[in-house]
Amino acid sequence: NAGVTQTPKFRVLKTGQSMTLLCAQDMNHEYMYWYRQDPGMGLRLIHYSVGEGTTAKGEVPDGYNVSRLKKQNFLLGLESAAPSQTSVYFCASSLSPFNYGYTFGSGTRLTVV
C-alpha cells in the first residue's frame, strides 16, 4: 500500500517556466490537498478537492492551478514560475478530514531561480 505518492521529489525551474506536480493516492480518498511549507509560515493550503472533478481555492491559490480528473490523482500546476514559489510542496489526502485527518506525501522541494 503506497499511500500518497508525490512526483517529482526535487525540481529546479527557471523563472517563467511551467511545471506540474503530481499527487497520487491509492486509498480511495475523496479529499485531496496541496500545501506549501515555508520557513516560519507553517503549512499553507493552496488548493483542495472534495471529490473527482471538483477543486477549490485555499489560503494561497494565486499562481497555481489544479485538476482532479481522476479520483486518485491531484495535479498542481505552475504556469509561469516565480522565485516566490520556491518552497516545499506537500500533498495530502483524507477519507474524511473531520474524523480521520490527513495522510501526507513525502514532499516536493521546488527551487525557482
Add this chain to the structure above:
Amino acid sequence: ILNVEQSPQSLHVQEGDSTNFTCSFPSSNFYALHWYRWETAKSPEALFVMTLNGDEKKKGRISATLNTKEGYSYLYIKGSQPEDSATYLCAPTYYGGSQGNLIFGKGTKLSVKP
C-alpha cells in the same frame, strides 16, 4: 482566516525530562482537533484526533488533552527521548464553509538532547 497559536515555538530538553506544549484555537463551530508529529526531512504523521471537551488520548509516552469551551489543547511527553525530536503540529477543523479543512498551527519544535 482562523488563527491557530502554538507555544512555545521551540523547546530544548534533556533526555528523560517531561515536557508539554499548548495549542490555542477559536472555539466557535469547532469540530475536532488533530495533532501531528513531523520529523525533519519526513512528512507529518497523525498522532491524535480529539472531538469531545475533556477528551484525553494517549499513545505510549505521549498524551493530549482537549478543552473545547476555551479553545485549547495540551500535548504532553513523559520522559522525553532523542527520537521524540520533531515538530508537533496541531490542527483544528470546524463545521461550516471550510468543508472540514484542517487549519495548521506553525508547530512547536522539540529537540531532545541525549
